[in-house]
Amino acid sequence: MRVITAFIAITTGVLILGGYFFPALADVQTLLLNWAIILAGAAALVGIFNLISVHTDKIRRGEKGSTYSALLVIGLVATFTIGILLRPQHSAMQIVLSGIIIPAEAALMGVLTISLLYAAIRLLRRRTDMMGIVFLVTAALLFLGSATMRSGDIPLIGTLIRPWVSQILALGGARGILIGVALGTLTTGIRVLFGVDRPYGGQ
């Protein structure tokens, strides 16, 4: 079984990769990618069942935080059922979306802002080295340089330091990091393509 899954995965990977370089394989590539998208959609349903299973298990065992699990399951089942019965375009579903889901995400975004500010404050306690100081000073300079003042940009910081740091130092660093990530992705992809790493089909 493991050999068959590995064979299917490696063949599929090679065909999809080949589709980028050989026009003869382009149709096969499109077909396989379409199958992958359909399977990903089915996997979303499996994911929802996984979520329900995890939280009903927590409720059954009375674990810490099981009240929230109960709320999650009730909310999920109610939204799913109403969505199936009324269709997503129905006004009731729009109320659920614009009245609950979007405000909840927006609230988390607000909490995130506070968390980031707090993280910056904690940084020197956590990381009292040169890199921590450089990180904080750079962040402060960029904030100051981006500030909108009545008199316009802050001299030197807004006109020289911020553009130089963000467009030369930061951009160069970001490109270096992204090249490193791309190299890591390349070698990881080749390992999966060769079947050395097999995150599928068991051991």
Add this chain to the structure above:
Amino acid sequence: MTALLVIVFTAALLLGITLWKRNSPARLRDIPALTRLYRMLGLSVEDGTRLHISLGRGSLLDARGGSALAGLATLRIIAEKTSVSDMPVVASSGDPVLGLLTQDTLQAGYQAAGVSELYVPTAGRITGLSPFGFAAGAMHIAQNEKVSTNVMLGHFGPEAALLADASDRESVTMIGASDNLSGQAVLFANTQDALIGEELFAAGAYLGAGATHIASLTVQDILRWLIILALLVGAAAKFFGVI
């Protein structure tokens, strides 16, 4: 065709270096975050706490899949090394396909350790499909399931700060790496020892995933030097008006 040549060259290098170095002891530079992770694996088994491995929300159908696959490779080793613990590792993800692979990987880790009967399917979880939904679900695990270490390896955006904040409140050790620049900045500010850039892909080699993972690091170094050389030559050629 250049891309195909790069892939073939990299594959040949990877194969060659794996075969050449498979019997030699690995010499890896010290990465404090990965040393800490290795230590935490043993500590969590000893003190009866669990590790929470969060693999982010990278889809395998786009460019973010690389970090997700690297996270899965690391999860496989961690699951195997901590399978004897009373508190098995919990893995969370924010993508359904990644969630399925998480369960399969955990199962493979338990099988490799010879304790497949201890595998619990609910140990691999999809906590949410939107960035904040995923983060909120992962925070719940960090706060309520006797977690001693949060390991975040994969694609995370700024929402990683929420999980990092929850870990800090519960005094949970946090180790994180993301392939996303915003996520990396957030994790740098929130963790004791940050993993930057390609260090995300080195976790497998440092935890003992095998010769191919170590060879991958050597291949990355060779390619990095080639890119540096190409950049310098290109800059010099432009400066002197050759191109």
